[in-house]
């Protein structure tokens with residue numbers, strides 16, 4: 045089962061929930077993998093403290109144009125949805141920092157003038173944290189396109205009972221790449237006006253992608269009740285509530301897993317896993 049943990053904004057406790065779920069499921073005897081898809085700022089390793097067995101470069105395939113074959117028809121430029129190719133006079137220019145490595149231009153070129161070459165954009169790391177298999181990706185500084193690196197992280201996932209994907213914050217391309225193909229999306233939010241606003245955006249994304257999803261309210265007793273009212277009106281299940289607790293913040297600052305350090309969080313995470321696996325059976 046693939047569970048993606050996302051939130052409309054950063055700082056809601058997404059990684060706390062994701063790492064704690066992976067750890068707790070492994071203590072229950074399940075085979076588990078934790079995938080940190082937040083390749084611009086991966087931080088799951090701070091809490092799971094994995095032993096890294098393998099590091100390898102992440103490459104994306106970028107197009108190159110054979111000037112001898114190019115007829116300057118501009119079909120590739122018109123086909124590229126990301127503005128990464130421009131035909132200017134007798135030159136066809138590729139802006140690799142804008143390229144999403146989709147391969148569309150290669151298929152479009154009528155004379156086969158475009159081929160692809162690998163370009164390193166980051167590092168893929170695999171290892172284990174106790175019984176949890178661990179994968180993360182680290183995008184090179186200055187590299188703007190994270191979806192190919194996220195793709196590499198997901199490709200490196202081992203076969204397990206439960207895969208926990210810790211997604212980047214927001215609702216843009218990197219999140220969509222991360223949640224694509226998941227069985228269940230958990231949207232972590234907090235009961236504040238900002239939390240509610242970003243939850244609404246995340247719900248729109250989940251619905252547009254036709255994903256099964258539910259909400260986890262973190263710091264549940266720290267704000268107002270608007271998030272619950274919204275979920276009730278929208279018929280969205282609130283699958284777990286994690287109370288505000290200084291102990292969680294202290295564990296976070298020490299780089300400890302919340303489910304290991306704070307007993308009542310461990311209990312909430314166990315219940316959340318029960319709900320998640322029951323929903324699969326249902």
Ligand code: SF4
Pocket residue numbers: 107123124125126127128129138142143144145146147148149150
């Ligand atoms: S590979 Fe895709 S994104 Fe990159 S230049 Fe070609 S069409 Fe554009």
Ligand code: SF4
Pocket residue numbers: 109113114115116117118119120121131136152153154155156157158
């Ligand atoms: S589609 Fe091919 S031939 Fe046409 S401009 Fe692009 S590279 Fe050149």
